[in-house]
Amino acid sequence: MKLVGFILSFVVFIVLVFIFILKLVPGQTIVESVPETFLQTGDVICSYPVRISGDSMEPEFQRGELVIFNKCIQNPKDLPTDTIVVFQERENVQRVGRIQSYRSLDNKFEYKISQDNRSTNPILISPEKIIAFLEK
Numbered sequence: 001m002k003l004v005g006f007i008l009s010f011v012v013f014i015v016l017v018f019i020f021i022l023k024l025v026p027g028q029t030i031v032e033s034v035p036e037t038f039l040q041t042g043d044v045i046c047s048y049p050v051r052i053s054g055d056s057m058e059p060e061f062q063r064g065e066l067v068i069f070n071k072c073i074q075n076p077k078d079l080p081t082d083t084i085v086v087f088q089e090r091e092n093v094q095r096v097g098r099i100q101s102y103r104s105l106d107n108k109f110e111y112k113i114s115q116d117n118r119s120t121n122p123i124l125i126s127p128e129k130i131i132a133f134l135e136k
Contacts, residue, residue, distance in 0.1 A: 046072035048132035050086055050096065056115035057096050060084065067096075069132035076127030077102075077109055084134040087113060087125050094131065097123065 048071040052061045061067055069086050079085065083099045097113035100122055104110075111130070114122040 046070050048086065050094075050132075052096065056118050057084070057098075058117045060098075060116050061096070067134065070135050071132040073130065073133060076130050079111070079127075079130065079133055085111075085113065085130050086132045087123075088129045088131060089123065089125075095123075 048069040050067050050069055052063055052065045052067060055063055073079070079099055081099050081101055084096065085099060086094055086096055089095045095113075095115070097115045100112045100114045102109065102111045108126075110124045110126055112122040113125055
């Protein structure tokens, strides 16, 4: 019985030390940098946080910015033009882009995706490659 009391006392001591250390360490927690709507019940399940790593979507997003996308897409074919999306370009490569238009040709539906700061040709992707979208 004394051993159980000792172990409980030790665990409480460790927790208190941990809390004390956290109070001493300056800095910003991740929760403070996320919009309040992200923390509402249900939103967390659909949230898809993305850290912007390049300049392809400037001026909309800046390098290093944290953007919370929505991964709960009811029907990927129903996204309107001008919607900003995260899409799978190829294996292990995800990109952020803007839907410019869509087309349906020979029963094949495709989105034409462009990036705001790139003058390259738009990328054609199927709706299944869209991972998440930005709610306005």
